[in-house]
Amino acid sequence: MTWTCIHSEERLADYLEGQLEAGERALMEAHLAECAACRGLAAQVSWISGRLPHLPPEVVPSGLVFRILEATSGTAGQKRATSWKTVLAGLLSPRFALGLGTVAATLFILSQALDINPRKITMDDLNPVNLYRAADQQAHLTYARGLRFVNDLRVVYEIRSRLEEASATPVPEQQAPKNAPAPQSEQKLKNDLLRHGSSLTAAVTLAGLGGEL
Amino acid sequence: MEPDSQLVAHCLRGEAAAWEELVRRHTRRVYNLAYRFTSNRQEAEDLSQEVFLRIYRTLASYRAVHGEFTTWLTSVTRNLLIDHYRRTRRDRLTDSIDEEGSPAEHKAAPGRRPDEVASASELSVQVQQALGKISPELREAVILRDLQGLDYREIQQVLSVPEGTVKSRINRGRIELARLLTQMGVTGDSAS
DSSP: OOOOHHHHHHTHHHHHTTOSOHHHHHHHHHHHHHOHHHHHHHHHHHHHHHHGGGSOOOOOOTTHHHHHHIIIIIHHHHHHHHHHHHHHHHHTSHHHHHHHHHHHHHHHHHHHHTTOOTTSOOTGGGOHHHHHHHHHHHHHHHHHHHHHHHHHHHHHHHHHHHHHHHHHSOOOTTTTTTSOOHHHHHHHHHHHHHHTHHHHHHHHHHHHHHHHO | OOOHHHHHHHHHTTOHHHHHHHHHHHHHHHHHHHHHHHOOHHHHHHHHHHHHHHHHHHGGGOOGGGSOHHHHHHHHHHHHHHHHHHHTHHHHHHHHHHGGGSOOTTSOOTTOOTTOOOOHHHHHHHHHHHHTTSOHHHHHHHIIIIISOOOHHHHHHHHTSOHHHHHHHHHHHHHHHHHHHHHTTOOHHHHO
8 A cells, every 4th residue: 555645644543642553653653754744744733732731721701691691691591679669760761761752742732632621521522423523613713713803814915905006196286275185084094994994804804704615 | 610511501590600700711712712713803802702692592402412612612603703704804905906916925023033932821812813824724723723622523513514524624734823823033033
């Protein structure tokens, strides 16, 4: 049998650990005597194999044992003891407070919209039919209030535009002697408008309602 | 010292102190195995936690008749390491492509004189660098045998491969490690 470098590599561990049979051992040693590369490799493997078991172990990071215990049995043991604390801490958190505030605001707006007195809530208030009616009524009332406000605004603008129109219109020259001086004429118009203001408001309101209807 | 199997029995009866003792006794072994395999302290730490979490959950399935607790623990660790290796393979491939432009890492350590004695901690770092370059199959075999001190039978159980395969992997692993260290300028001649 021809003993090659491949054989040497394959049987190197057995050779170094003294596990080779006498025949193979002799072939191996004969090859190593001739082959410098295999001899160098055998020496290096023998050296590092001898050093590896004595290398200093890595230092375990401080706190690792604690973290392992916490992740396994530790938390399970502490859970019972701190469960109430955990709940309280949760209740006091800003997120919970914000949520609570939002819910309270929503309930207040709903009670206003549904015309429910929070101090005297009855079973009837919670009846869906009554809830619908109350909401419907509130909606109509709100709409009517809004409409009235818009109409009032219209009247005000109407008066203002009339006044501006009156002051902006140039007085014809031929009528100037007949009429009172311009400031007096303007004053008269203002008085007229003020006198008829209420009826004008009503008229515009009706017109507005008519338009809406 | 109470044997591991008895500690396990106490743990299963709900004794927290027994579990704590088991964790304290074996954290170093698990962490070192994880670090030697991954070459990353943070990953080794995370994996150690994962290992003990798995052990804690499956402790009831451990049977002393099937072997030493240490062997079972090592098997669990090794399986998680392989899972981790497969999970992170894509990242490592990207990293190795990024590093291609950097100077060759195989060149001899600069400034080393032949008579310079490598300290054990220095050698530990160099071995770690070399371990990271050999295939995971050979790496785990060398770590289990030479750094963790397991015998062939135990490694056979941990890796679930025949004894011949275990021996062959350890042999090839040592040879690759020796060649890499030679390329790095770390030899028995320079250290002695």
